[in-house]
Amino acid sequence: MTIPVITFFNNKGGVGKTSLVYHLAYILAEMRVRVVAIDLDPQANLTAAFLSEEELESLWETPEPVSTIFRAIAPLSAIGDLREPDLRRISQDLYFLPGDVSLSGFEETLSEVWPASMGDSNHYRPFRILSSFWQIAQMAGKKVEADLILVDVGPNLGAINRSVLIASSHVIIPLGADLFSLQGLKNLGPTLRTWRTAWKKRIDNWPNPEFDLPKGEMQPVGYICQQHSVRLNRPVKAYDKWINRIPGVYREAILQQETVDLRPEEDPLCLATIKHYRSLVPMAQEYRKPIFFLTPADGAIGSHANAVKEAYLDFQVLAKKIQAAVGFSNVLK
Incomplete structure (x- = not known):
């Protein structure tokens, strides 16, 4: 049985993905849900939120073999295999797998093996690399008997995020109340569908895999509006124009449904409108x-x-x- 993997994803930056993962990981653990949080953003912002500067220096500069996500997958770039990651225990039910700025170097490897996974032979290595984030996430979750895995990623549509989304059973989209977030949302729907379809073709091309593979479901859970200034518990009027377009654009771009005339607070697909604290x-x-x-x-x-x-x-x-x-x-x- 696999552990659900929820990725917080938007190719537009500054919408609060890292803060959401950080706070949700803590509140879920507080509610006795065992959580593994994973930082798969090469900028490692979630790692900086969980760990002090001294801990970061020790983490990245000491030769501990599998102290970060990158060190767990790094052997794949040569002739080795995945290594079981070391997790940081943050609280009783919260564990963390730190990120690494060196992860950016893995992007090229992922890009190289993507077309090779559609070849006629030698499927093992391409699929081992492309599914490495899912393999490590499941390994980490099972190690601590987690109920849920939360993943933070960077704001782009590159090869790293493609493999992260392939590893994700569910996707939550954080949004800001601005034109750029809406444009990003319009890009996400086609991208997710393309990645989902391309991964299915690759799985079908290897009908008898030698190890378990992610299904690449990327099931949309909903969206979260946040980082609005508030006055009397309502968004400032300047934001209303953009906020009120989100429910319709989300349905059109992500779900391929007809648009609706709803405010986010009336929309069942809006998981929350997080205040600006x-x-x-x-x-x-x-x-x-x-x-x-x-x-x-x-x-x-x-x-x-x-x-x-x-x-x-x-x-x-x-x-x-x-x-x-x-x-x-x-x-x-």
Whole structure:
């Protein structure tokens, strides 16, 4: 039995993918869902969120063999095979597989073997490389008996993200309220369908694989609107134009359905509209914790304390919606 893999993906940057993965990993673990978070963005922003600068220096400069995702797959670039990754235990039910800036060098390898996987022979190595992210993710999840795997990726449509999406059972799309997010959303639908179809052709080309392969489902779960300034709990009027176009564009581009006249808060496919928590964000970064774990000792007093409580409830609701949509094994309380 495979463990669900949810990737937070948008080829437009600055929409909060990393922050979402970080906070959802913590809130799910708080709700006793065992989570493995994986950083598959070569910029390693999620790794910088989870680990201190001293830990990062130790991680990347010491010869520990499989301390990052890249070191687990690196032997494939030569004549070796995948290695079981070492996970960082962040809390009782939260584990983390760090990223690595060296991962960017694996892009060329992935690009080279993509056409080779459609050849008439020697399928083992191309498929081992193309499915390496899924293999490592499942290896990591089974190692700690995880209920769910969350993945952060960079904002592009390159070979690394293609293999990450092939490894993903589900996809959640974070969006900002702007023209660029909508244009990115229009690109995502055709890209996901192309990758899904191309992977199926490759699987069909190797009818008797020598090891398990991902199905490349990339099932859309929904979208998340976020990073809006708020006034009286409603988005500022300047954003309304873009926010209100998202439900229709999502259906057309991602689901190939007819457009609808809905606001995101009325749309069942909108998993959440995450508020802009303003000064809580730098405060949480300073104390290296999610915003909903800030305390009065950290400076979260008065209106900040109320915002911390709201953030906890907001992410809890979001976690439950994702559980209902994906159906991973642990039932949230």
